Amino acid sequence: MADGKLFGTDYIPADLVAKVTGRAKYAEDFRADGMLFTKLLLSPMPHARVRSIDDREALAMEGVMGIITADDLPETDNLVGSDRALTMEPMYQGEPILAVAAVDEETAAAAIEKIKVDYEPLPFVIDPLDSLRPGGPNARVGGNTIVDRKEVVEIKWTAQDFEEAGDSMPMGEAEVEWEVGDVAKGLEEAHLVLDETLYHQSQTHHPLETRSCMAYWQNDKLTIHVSTQSTQRTAGAVARGVGIDPTQVVVIAEYCGGGFGSKIGGTVNMPIAALLSKKTGRPVMHRVSREEENAYGRARPGFQGRVKLGFRADGRITAIDLYLIQDNGGYGRSGDFTSASRCASLNYTPLNMRFRGISILTNTPTRAAQRAPGGVQITAMLEPVIDMAAKKLGLDQIEIRKINAPDNDTTYGSNEHHVTSAYVREALDKAAEVSNWAELKAQSGQTNGSKVTGIGIALSSYVAGSRGFDGLMVIRPDGKLYVHQGIGNLGTHSVFGTARVASDHLGVSWENTEVVWGNTSRHLPHSAVQAGSQTTHAHTRANLAAAIDMEKKLKEVAARTLGGSADSYVVAGERVYRRGNRGSGLSFAQAAEKAIELGGTFDGHEAPEDINDWTKGAVAGLAGQGLVGVAKDNYGGEGDLWSFVVGVAKVEVDRETGAVEIQHYTAVADTGAVMNPRGLAAQIHGGGVQGFGLARSQKWVYDPKWGVPFTQRLYTAKPPSILDVPLDMRAGTVDLPDPQNPVGAKGIGEAPFGAGVAAVLCAIQDAIGEFDLKRSPMTTDLILNQLEGVPQPITVLATDV
């Protein structure tokens, strides 16, 4: 909305002061009278069956109030597909077996140590390729992959598959396969063909706030404080986990200290506090430790991959033949590998493409979406290969990306879908301008003593919106506009930013706009999950729709009160009045009072038919409290929403130590019309920094013989620190509105991550030459080994080292 006063401008979000002063209350900060604490007993083995549990000694301890096991969880019909809060057959080291409630954590922990669990160890596997070998171990009793989210089956490749591959990745029977065009022909016609074996590690999410919960019951109503990305959409997940109806649940989650996809609809452990509270009759707090966070806190699946890329002499990609083996963990079925294939198709618009993939179960933590699931991995894997091709073809890194870039007419993926908009060439140009690419490029390869400079540019994309959710708002008799938001407060501030669309439409100042969020008892509408970069797109639209409904009702209330037709009224300056006569009208406060008198649809006693049942409940809850604006986003649209980010990095590699200093980073986004410039810069820089970690230092390491992890603590996992971030960080945007959103905005949460990883990897490669191991993170030791000619200690496909 180009003429909006608030949209497109910086503001201070309502929660900022509370956050920086520490007054914001996260799940673990709440206390209740008589509250107990719980501690969990975690599996010491990567795969086992619990034969028996002897908890008599623990239960006899003073202060121990109750124990629950998987037997206390509600029945579920989907045992294969998803993990549950507790299990009798742990699929990874650290999976919870039981929970003890006690008067304090010390007692609960001491009680855990008194419990004897008899385990039957079962075969386990950490590396998907080990499981695919003839006679290789399976992660589950029935096999090594899950079909249709229901059935575990076994797939083994042949000895010949492995022999033929040599040092490259073997490519046996695939589970998923699609082809658009004729890849064989595309490769045949190529001027240059690269055949590369690549690896991207699995990686836990590392939110700063662990997934703690506190729960209590009042009669049959459960109140639960959780760490969740979404709010309204978390209630259903709690209800399912506890075995009650969503209407019996109140979710309170005003803040979320990071989720990155690991807390989309809440967390797997939410039922523990709730069920222990039910069992003991007292509130229960479950503070999740960092080690537990790393166990059941979810992770991004790693890929072992092989790609054949065909290029014309001008850099145009004639064919991509991509095979990905996905490290699936023990549960569910991660969609990362298929998302990766779509990203590859979209980023490079190959003339022909084939994708093959297989998702193999391993005895490692449960996988889930992580900020640009699939997108980060494939961007980090392929972008350095694109640079290799540019070098071999004598092309500029920007030019090779431009010639393959998608635009508004692009179709992509197996279904040849359209996108709503793609201004990638514009983003590449803008990135060149903001980073001063010409000057950077001149520095490539320059040496400064033992140090050498490298530069890299990377294109990253990810989905950026959804449609069809509800907006809900009330003007109360205090004259203020209350925008009810079912989306979460994840730190992206879309919970505030998307409300500003309603303020703009109704001409309400930000001071008189109150955002209602973070508590499902406060009548929240049916909303998108706070994930998939959806909310900026989905809820600018939904709030615009509801604001238009509000405007219409304001005029009708005025017409009924003051006479004339509704059309003869205008809404401006927080009043509704006769066109041309500001004195003849109602203040918003008066209109709210009139709405309550009028009832019906005006004050929420009646709701529109097409809104979601959940929103109908919220409208009913608000009935009689003011003038209610409520509507579904019926704007529709065709094609998929995608945002794009171009990252540019400059690094200096010390050839004597392998140390890398990132000296410059620019990120430029195609994310439609910009809703919140400062927030946007924070998103694209924050995602970039997260990427620096995956490129350089952050690891997920398992002992292959024992199947247990070493990187459960932040100091061993090594996410990036602020000292790993260059002072010279720049951000930009093409700021071209998406034609299908009336507000023009697209989401931006995810695409920045892959740009950060890949730009840094490309820059390191530019400095030291083609990697002898095409994998990430490109740590100091691997770099130094390459520079010094020391044989690398691992193969390119080695997992979890």
Add this chain to the structure above:
Amino acid sequence: MAVIRDTMAEFDLFQPASIDDALALKRRYGKTSWALAGGLDSLDWFKDRIKRPEVVIDLSAVESMRGIRETDDADGVEIGAMTTLTEVAEHAGILSRFGLLADAASKVATPQIRNQGTIGGNVTQDTRCWYYRGGWPCYRAGGNICYADTPTAINREHALFESNRCVAVNPSDTAPALVALDAKFVIMGGGGEKVVDAEDYFITPAKDITRMTILEPGELLTSIRIPGTWAGARFYFEKVRDRQAWDFPLVNIASAMKVSGNTIEDIRLVVNAVGPRPLRLTDVERQLKGQSVTEEVGQAAGELALLGARPLQHNAYKIPLMRNLVKRAIRGTGARA
């Protein structure tokens, strides 16, 4: 007994105000007690319930163990063991005379950790071998296997030198600087005060596989004295790590060199995180005396330093890294300009 981590077990806490009281408590409670300095190492152990002292003697109230004092020895200083790493890194006298130590202290972990962590704790800290820290029943933990030295073990951070059953390394940043400065460690115990050379404070598994230092259960490291011998020498400290904060060294190096003209008159050269104790390169020091400061001399010193190195599966990169760090220490300016 099921295992639970990340939740501290119960202990009795004493907060003595004098060294005598602290030693009396150590005598009274013996091996069941644990002396607590800044807590950065200890609290990890306690939270993981692997080290389970019944009595913790918190030394933070012992005023005589804090602060930095001038000594009778011209240019020397004495640093109380409970002095924080921040104080060490920012102290004017240390910065002007023993910049090597200030440099090393300033590269430990993070500002918050340096505000809490002490110099005594930093040199006395236990190894970070992740098998050992994970509670695996290894040699160092009293068992009879080294999990980090097997064909499949993940040992990128482990030792090149002086391993004896155990391949863990000493991770301290200040320890090699103090050895290079020929510091003296003051230890108080039942028998009164004893002063040892810094390099003799640290031990290998051959001497005692369950400890990193000579400190006996009834003893306390109370202060560190740095003689004036090396004040104002040409110093070099470098720490190579995966990220620039909250990270232990992959390898670090500390050197103190007296140069006349371009000739090395005397040098002390110490590398850490390559073995169970800071590795003083005495052969290299001997070789270097009387030599000129040149790239060739540095290169030869680097090669000599590696004699006897035995890489494990994942840590062969430490060989060129250590060689190059020795070369840079001789060069004295870090990355070649």
